[in-house]
Amino acid sequence: MLEDLFPLTDAGAVFAVLLLLVLLGPMITRPLRLPDLVGLIGLGMVVGPNVLGVVSGEVLINALGFVGLLYLMFQGGLDLDLEGFVERRRASVVFGAVTFVLPMLVVTAAALALDVPFLAAVIIGSALTSHTPLSYPTIARYDLSRNPAVTASLGATLLATVAALLVLAVASAGAQGNEGVGYWLLFTGGMIGYLAFMLLAVPRLTRWFFRGLGQDREVRLTYLLSGMGLAAVLAGMIGIEPIVGAFLAGLAFNRFVPDGTVIADRVAFLGRSLFIPAFLISTGMMLDPVALVTDPTTITLGAVLVAAEVASKWGASSISGRWLGFSASERGLMFSLSVGQAAGALAAVVVGQELGLLGPPEVNAIILVIMVTALLAGVSADRHAPRITPPGTEGRSLGKRVVVPVSNPDTIESLVRVAGQIAAPDSGAVVAVNVLPFDAAPDQVRSNKALAARAERAALATGSEVNTSVRIDASIDGGVLHSIVEQDGTCLVMGWEGQTRRSGSLFGTVIDRCVAISPVPVLVCRPGLDEPTGRVVLVVTSDEIAFGHDRGLILAAEVVGRLTRQAEVSSLVISDLPEQELRERLEGHLRPSEVVTEPAVLRALASRVGEGDIVVAVTPPAASRLGRGAHRVAQAARGRTVVVVVPR
Structure with a gap:
């Protein structure tokens, strides 16, 4: 009777079993202090065709499992710290090279020693x-x-995966006689063109889409996930493995999905709750x-x-980590x-089976490696992650999290637009x-x-991501401080009327207090007429430079650079400093389109405004003498937007 019932063929029944396994897996493994992925893989084995045969795995489960495979690589590209990767590209290259070469030599030699054909x-x-960074969800949970x-490890993932897939392509081409x-x-040519399209054209297209049609989060989520699928399909069409396309799609969308935002949480939730578990079960x-x-x-x-892979990967991590100075x-x-092992290993299994080079023993052995290494990845992450202190905010870029108190309906759009332009480059x-106060009605x-x-x-209209909060405080x-x-x-970024209400005040009582206690740089903004940005004008005087020891000038130059790049406009600097000295001070921070030096700056x-x-x-x-100067700058600007930079 059970033989007539199983395997399940109804899509609804298969989906119900899948979700039940997703629910039961963590419930079984967590009391045993095992990673969730071990329970999911084990349950998939039990209900699969080789044990109970409840699910055949030929339709829905395979489709969702493949999406989960793509998602793993896609999420790795989304979460890659691009600034850190650029700063530490040497570490990524070193680890990527070692973790590719050493396992390739050791594993291939081990297979040849067991009389496996070349x-x-x-x-x-x-x-x-x-x-495949299977332990990344655990690492992300520990921030x-x-x-x-x-x-360095995520950067090495890209390098090692691409190199391994190139080797796979060479081997498969050799097996098929495609050696011309x-x-x-x-x-x-296809690889170069694909890389150029994904890393150059797709980010521009995404920026245009988010500023136009993609001002709704549901639309943005659909765009991101469909982009992942299309990137995988295009990669397959030119002979590149789809998982590489998914990773590159994550890199292309990286700057449009900031950490801690609603869109990032939605993408991560969808993957953690459905796609990744489906992939592990299908494995x-x-x-x-x-x-x-x-x-x-x-x-x-x-x-x-298993022994060759684990030993070579541990050796690569130990050698590279010690060389790079990691704890x-x-x-x-x-x-x-x-x-x-997951994405690349499964891709190789499929290719090897299609070419007739891998039989059931090799396939089962590789699947065993995937299961054992998944367990080791989870155990290692659970052991080492709690021992590491999360990175602080020191050294973080200015635009990573731009806090904007909003209370005036007339200035919300202007303040948020400036904040979005500051945040966009990062x-x-x-x-x-x-x-609001405690007694708010x-x-x-x-x-x-x-x-x-x-x-x-x-x-959202500026193409930026945003979090909102209504806070009750004393x-x-x-x-404002607690929110920061x-x-x-x-x-x-704080809104300002452009004038002070008492003698000796910088900007006004509330703003002055916020400036005094803020642990981060403050941009005090007097919104002007709501119109497209035509030019950004930097005003600098010798008194301010002497007092601020260039900190304010450097920060202001960075702000000007961000505003000009986002609005795609020119910059003008007005100062009473000699032009040569001014350009020397700005070197490496800003290249103004025009410089005007006059004693009467205002x-x-x-x-000229x-x-x-x-x-x-x-x-x-804390310079009340120059607070009046900020007020005079606002007057001289004649109703235009004024941003006063206060460094920390």
């Missing part, structure tokens, strides 16, 4: 040379995504436990390959991220905060939630 041994070597060892020069010229369904116990060839080959726990993270997020809370919603729409300045700390802020500003200009001024912190 091309099959090369394919097995390529399968176990690449790696270690920006740890230097993690950044024309084939490799076509393959190389388990490929495993034949009977063959593992009864077939001597499978047992021997599996044991040797023992960081080297453990490198091992946990590089020992796991793929950062705008955090719109509305602070319900109507006041509702109206301020409406203001927060307006701020969200304004930020004071406005205290609420809780939201991990890197910059504060008079020059008033005569025009429609669409944004004026940026330098003001050192």
Whole structure:
């Protein structure tokens, strides 16, 4: 009777079993202190065709498993710290080279020692040379995504995977007799063109889409996931493995999905709750436990390959980590991220089977390696991640998390637009905060939630991501400070009327208190006429330079650079410093389109400021004498937007 019922063929029944396994897997493994992925792979093996045969795995489960495979690589590209990768590219190259070469030599030699044919041994070597960062969800949970060892490991994932897949392509071409020069010229041209399209054209297209049609988060989520699928399909069409396309899609979208934002959480939730578990279950369904116990060839080959892969990956992590100066726990993270086998190994299994080079013993042995290394990756991450302190905010870029208190309906769009332009170069997020007193009435809370919603729409219209919050606190300045700390802020943008209400004040009582207690740089913004930016004007005086020791000038130059790049406009610097000295001070920070040097700086500003200009001024912190100067700059700007930079 059960034979007539199983395997399940109804799509709804298969989907129900899949979700039940996703639910049961962690419930079984967590009390045993085992990684969730071990339970998911084990349950997949039990319900698969080799044990109970509840699910055949030929339709829905395979489709979802393949999407999960793509998603793993896609999420790795999304979460890669690009700034850290650029800064530590040497570490990524070193680890990528070592973790490719050492396992390739060791695993291929081990397979040849067991009388595996040469091309099959090369394919097995390529399968176990690449790696999939299966332990990344654990590392992300401990907020270690920006740890230097993690950044180096994720960068090495790209290098090792691409190199391994190139070896696989060479081996498969050799098996099919495609060894001509024309084939490799076509393959190389396709690879170069594909890389250029993904890393140059796709980010521009995404920026245009997010600023136009993609101002709704559901639309953005659909765009990102469909982009992942299309990138995989295009990669397959030119002879590149789809998982490489998914990883490159993640890199292309990286700057548009800032950490800690709603869109990032939605992408991660969808993968963690469905796609990745489906992939792990489908992997388990490929495993034949009977063959593992009864077939001597499978047992021997599996044991040797596990030992060779684990030893070579541990050796690569240890050698590279010591050379690069990482701690023992960081080297453990490198091992946990590089020992796991999934994406590349499964791709090699499929190719080897299609070419007739890998039989059931080799396939079962590789699946065994995948399962054992998945367990080791999870155990290593659980052991080493809690021992590492998450990176602090020191040294983080100005635009990673731009906090904007919003309370005035007339200035919300202007403030959020400036904040979005500051955040965009760092793929950062705008955090719109509305602070209310403890005795706020319900109507006041509702109206301020409406203001927060307006701020969200304004930020999305600029192509930026945004988080909103209505906060109840004892004071406005205290609420702003708490928001900076809780939201991990890197910059504060505050609205200003352009005048002070008492003698000796910088900007006004509330803003002065926020400036005094803010742990991050402050941009005090007097919104002007709501119009497209035509030019950015930097105002610098010798008094401010002497007082601020260039800190304010450097920060103001960075702000001007961000505004000009985002608006694609020119910059003008007005100063009473000699032009040569000014250019020397700005060297490496800003290349102004034009420099005007006049003793009467404000008079020059008033005569040159025009429609669409944004004026940026330098003001050192706690300098009431120059507070009046900021007020005069706002007057001379004649209704244009003024941004006063206060460094920390």
